Amino acid sequence: MSTETAKGLRQPKRANEKLFRTLGIEPVPDEKKVEEAIRHLDDFRNKLRSFVVTMENCVKCGLCADNCHTYLGTKDPNNIPAGRADLIRKAYKRYFTPQGKLFGPLVGAEELTLETLEKWYSYFYQCSECRRCSHTCPFGLDTAEITMVGRQILFWLGIGPQLHTATAGAILKTGNHMGLTKAGIIDTLEFLAEEIEEDRNGLKVEFPTDKPDSDILYIPSSADFMLNPNTLKGAGMFFKWVGANWTMSSRITEAGNFGYLMDQTRIQREMVTRLYEECTTLGIKKIVWGECGHGWRAAKMYVASYSDLPGVAKIPMTHIHDEVAALIESGQLDLDPTRNSQKITLHDPCNYVRACGLCDQMRVIMRAVTSDFVEMTPNRERNFCCGGGSGVLFDDPAMYEYRILASNKKAEQVRETEAEVLCAPCSICKAQLYPMVKEHKLPVEVVGLIDLVGHALVFPEE
Amino acid sequence: MPFVEIEGKQVEVDEDGFMTDPAAWFEACAYYFAKGEGIEQLTDDHWKVINYLKEYYATNGIAPMIRKLCKETGIPLKEIYELFPSGPAKGACKLGGLPKPTGCV
Numbered sequence A: 001m002s003t004e005t006a007k008g009l010r011q012p013k014r015a016n017e018k019l020f021r022t023l024g025i026e027p028v029p030d031e032k033k034v035e036e037a038i039r040h041l042d043d044f045r046n047k048l049r050s051f052v053v054t055m056e057n058c059v060k061c062g063l064c065a066d067n068c069h070t071y072l073g074t075k076d077p078n079n080i081p082a083g084r085a086d087l088i089r090k091a092y093k094r095y096f097t098p099q100g101k102l103f104g105p106l107v108g109a110e111e112l113t114l115e116t117l118e119k120w121y122s123y124f125y126q127c128s129e130c131r132r133c134s135h136t137c138p139f140g141l142d143t144a145e146i147t148m149v150g151r152q153i154l155f156w157l158g159i160g161p162q163l164h165t166a167t168a169g170a171i172l173k174t175g176n177h178m179g180l181t182k183a184g185i186i187d188t189l190e191f192l193a194e195e196i197e198e199d200r201n202g203l204k205v206e207f208p209t210d211k212p213d214s215d216i217l218y219i220p221s222s223a224d225f226m227l228n229p230n231t232l233k234g235a236g237m238f239f240k241w242v243g244a245n246w247t248m249s250s251r252i253t254e255a256g257n258f259g260y261l262m263d264q265t266r267i268q269r270e271m272v273t274r275l276y277e278e279c280t281t282l283g284i285k286k287i288v289w290g291e292c293g294h295g296w297r298a299a300k301m302y303v304a305s306y307s308d309l310p311g312v313a314k315i316p317m318t319h320i321h322d323e324v325a326a327l328i329e330s331g332q333l334d335l336d337p338t339r340n341s342q343k344i345t346l347h348d349p350c351n352y353v354r355a356c357g358l359c360d361q362m363r364v365i366m367r368a369v370t371s372d373f374v375e376m377t378p379n380r381e382r383n384f385c386c387g388g389g390s391g392v393l394f395d396d397p398a399m400y401e402y403r404i405l406a407s408n409k410k411a412e413q414v415r416e417t418e419a420e421v422l423c424a425p426c427s428i429c430k431a432q433l434y435p436m437v438k439e440h441k442l443p444v445e446v447v448g449l450i451d452l453v454g455h456a457l458v459f460p461e462e
Numbered sequence B: 001m002p003f004v005e006i007e008g009k010q011v012e013v014d015e016d017g018f019m020t021d022p023a024a025w026f027e028a029c030a031y032y033f034a035k036g037e038g039i040e041q042l043t044d045d046h047w048k049v050i051n052y053l054k055e056y057y058a059t060n061g062i063a064p065m066i067r068k069l070c071k072e073t074g075i076p077l078k079e080i081y082e083l084f085p086s087g088p089a090k091g092a093c094k095l096g097g098l099p100k101p102t103g104c105v
């Protein structure tokens, strides 16, 4: 079923059965879908405490509504976090609570139907898993977790967006979202090294790939190879400046993890397995993560528990922002903030500030590498999502329109700062904000944070 | 998978209307997909971009970084967007029979 036929619901274009089969999923026939979904819900409630807590405790106080950018942008009640969670909660009550079994609709319980599953598909792919709702809810109920449960069950039924499903296919094939090949990776990195040499007075920066006996494995976002070259360049210049023995790996050229956004089992695990195999092959002592919000969350919070190789699970893992901030604080970097002198504001990637404790580090860096930094309001852990979170970067007309609506709040925040540059250190944020600033007619340039670091670093040989 | 008919040939495309097999591309495909993208005429500059993409893909198995595309064809990004309104990564790839980019684009 496509966007047009699903009863007025806004839905992303879905992947076909053939694509699902390449991921090892046999799509469930319509007449079995409801039954299967209930069975999965039963499993989740037995396994996942956070799921049960959210199912059992919402008091419908409504506080979360105006704190979700998707509701603010669309005014659709199913986009109120509590409304979104209700799409599952009604079935949960009906099948797993005594009151629901006895009194049904009187206590908010409802049979699960194919129509409801269509709503799941619509509204769980309008949630960006940004967790602003859970930050606001007096009970800390986390609708992002419910979205994850919903998306996972849909995936097992054989329902998922073309974008996420095709990206999962690229993961299995190449270990990155874009389907980058080793030849493409090396060619791009050579091109970037030449650009630096031209722009920076003959400065020579190497971008090692698959280099054995490296101390540091840097995990870039694959989107940086297509859209965000300055982020890659910044990382290369940083590692050169500190004299690191570093490498990237062509088998895991991906900071993100679309598995985490759709299938937190097979696909998510694939990335973790590759990561650790590469650490072993290359003799890695430390993993440094690149700019990607959901990917850093998936790495920092889930990698150890997904690893089947306990030895390598002990390899320390940090974010490149942690590395840079620590060296700035100990006075070890030579930075010239006047090289980034335009008025600049910072968009806090939700996953950094509400799921990874990566917040002050970004400010330490901003203050050291720019000379006119202005905060947007609200900021830090109260920041609003860019509207593209969890990979809802759909370009079919209905969903594209949704993305722009969901970024209304962000556009308003940016406009108020009167900044000329918008720093957004996350690949999904960048991919969302490039078109967003155009559609909202914001006269700002979108950049990453490591881009600015590279630009501000002063090399003696320059 | 759906098929479209181009000059009497059945061409397989994905859900987004991109060709599934770049090797099956022939010139008429570019004209066919151009129509769907609202591109009236294919100029020399269009072909410069398409040919570079195809050549790069044949060697590297992936589309080039956008900045490299601009540099090698000598066409600035702004003009590439005028040539291909849905952008180099999407519109231009579609005309050249390259797969649709996945991930955070």
Ligand code: SF4
Pocket: A057, A058, A059, A060, A061, A062, A063, A064, A065, A081, A082, A136, A137, A138, A139, A140, A141
């Ligand atoms: S804030 Fe929490 S308790 Fe209140 S409606 Fe939202 S989810 Fe329910």
Ligand code: SF4
Pocket: A067, A068, A069, A070, A079, A080, A081, A084, A126, A127, A128, A129, A130, A131, A132, A133, A134, A143, A144, A147, A385
């Ligand atoms: S996680 Fe974000 S997008 Fe999803 S319901 Fe909560 S506030 Fe809205």
Ligand code: SF4
Pocket: A128, A129, A130, A293, A294, A348, A349, A350, A351, A352, A384, A385, A386, A387, A388, A389, A390, A426, A428, A429
């Ligand atoms: S895309 Fe960026 S802003 Fe949006 S949820 Fe992810 S981290 Fe947040």
